[in-house]
Amino acid sequence: MALFDGLKRQLRSVIEWENPSPNALFEQWTDNGDEIKNASKLIVGPGQGCIFVYQGKVQAVYEDEGMVDLKTDNIPFWTTITKFMQFFESEHKVGIYFFRKTVILDQKWGTTSVIKYLDPLYKFPVGLKAFGNYSYRIHEPGNFFVNVVGSQNSFLIDDLRQVIGARLGQPLGDFLATSRFGYVDIDANREEIADGVREKLTALFAGLGFEITDFRIEGTDFDPDTLKRINRIADMTAEAQAAKEVGLDYAKIQQLEALREAARNEGGGAGMGMGLGAGISFGQNIAQAMGGNNAAAADPLEKLAQLKKMLDAELITAEDYAAKKKAILDAF
Template sequence: MDIFNEIKKKLSHEFIDIIEWLDSSNDTIVHRFERYQNEIKNNAKLIVREGQTAVFVNEGQLADVFTPGTYTLNTKNLPILTTLKGWKYGFDSPFKAEVYFVNTRLFTDEKWGTKSPFMLSDNRFGLVEIRAYGTYSFRISDPGKFVVNVVGTDGNFTSYEVNEHLKSLIVTRFTDTVGEANLPIELYAANTTELSDTCQEVMKPEFDRVGIELEKFYIENVSMPEELKKEIFEYSRLDKLDMVKLSQFKAAKAMEAAAKNEGGTAGAGMGMGMGFALAQQMGNLMNAPSNQTAPPPSAQSAVPPPIPGQVLYYYVVNSQQNGPVSIEKLRELFASRTINKDSLVWKQGMQNWQPLKDVEELKSFLGGNTPPPLPTA
């Protein structure tokens, strides 16, 4: 009799009667309850703690899902598994089923980033390369869907594995969102909050599809090559400058440098004259309001003196005055069809605007000129 009791006692220990998981890690998302080929005993106790969900899978099919609490496993608490097993009137024998414990707490400070630069098109700088990185937080919102679609038969699924699964999705959706935003390249850093919120809304459906809730998404930095940064800084400065006054200032500096390079008494006299001209130009430059544009030239209007030996022209494009430019620059504008033979031009000494074709020294732009006949002997 004692032998039979020992056998009965030994067999009873082969059946599992308490199913629980004590998480001793900080990164485990899914843990499969190991049975080592032992079966789950009828009326066994299932303990699901706060921040956990227990998922029963039968031969690859999702069965019952248990939220936090303590349960007695029988046909009442296993309705789907009962149907899959074909238990019509209850069961008394042990059964086999895979049990997955899913960690449903919030996983924070997960890293993402672009492994290599990606290309964006900017209206002013053309194709540019940028990189980006940041963090995100998530939780498992649908444990059953997550186990079936992502975990599979993995017995210990960690946050590292889910990050590897999600990183490519994040980078792809981030690239698409930034491209569709069509922001000037220099405004990305100033709009990371708005871009983060937009990316989160775009990515949410993709995460939900596999049972993950994207809680927060942050873009911490958008970087670009140093050469592009320098171009952007220069562009921003030029955009704030009065280009007419800038050209006057550079012309005055060139005159000053030329005077210093002249030698002898003649050079000193020229330097003195240029010094007076420079003083006059700088006085006009400093006294003029910073937001005032150059007035249209006329017979009565005062214009700055041209560089000695160089004639400067003003021209009209789309009813707007432009210039002054040199004759070489005017020739380039004509060649690029920015202006044509009927475009109005003006230089110092002319009383009125005239079409380019009527200005003697500009007729060479039109082509087809032939030299006059040689004088007869």
């Protein structure tokens, strides 16, 4: 039986990658162990390529689809037929590896950790998370085999996804740090950022034998600390704009707000006294803000108009508005 099996191996004449797994990127052909017959036929299907490895070195790469005649002058090994008297066990072994040449499309990626860089507008560190998809292809099979596949009998699309995903953070962070895109610019410039990152990835993976043909950013998000800082800035900006609309500076608005909160403090006798004093001070500050040395606000109509703007901007309460309005009208 062993002799029959050995003869059967020697008669093998057609080598091809039949029905490869959808997840297979590189796979060793093992139908005939690692011995093949001289003058066998190699069939390379559409979107496939084949690598011959002899004594640990890549000796030949076939990338054109079709049928190839394998002869001893194509690859440096002797036919195992000469080993007939040694149970067909030849010391001249050849490894045959098939690989995909097609572009591997729509591979998902996402940052595994927060990418931190200095925001050029706000001048504080921000933490970014991002996700998207990419496509790639093997363009130098020999380099890919030596530098990525190595001694593995098979290498899957999922395996390379892990290799790429682990290396995405640094190029993305480097590009954001040098491109001067801040928090408010990220979403509007996704395409430009993606193109810049793809260039960096192309340089990074060039020596590994494959290239990124397409890289896209589908969405971004920022860490809680960054969002907290940004929201605080947005609130303060909105308040400053509201103060400007009613003719007050932001510092004055903050002072009035603090006095109003103190005036509302009704906890205990001391609190009541503090509230009374703060309430008086609050009224005086409103009067100063609405009148004082501001000649433009001397007209009661202008005072009332500014008072209404403060109410609409929620800088004063309805009670404050009613009391001050009555005071203005009484004075008039």
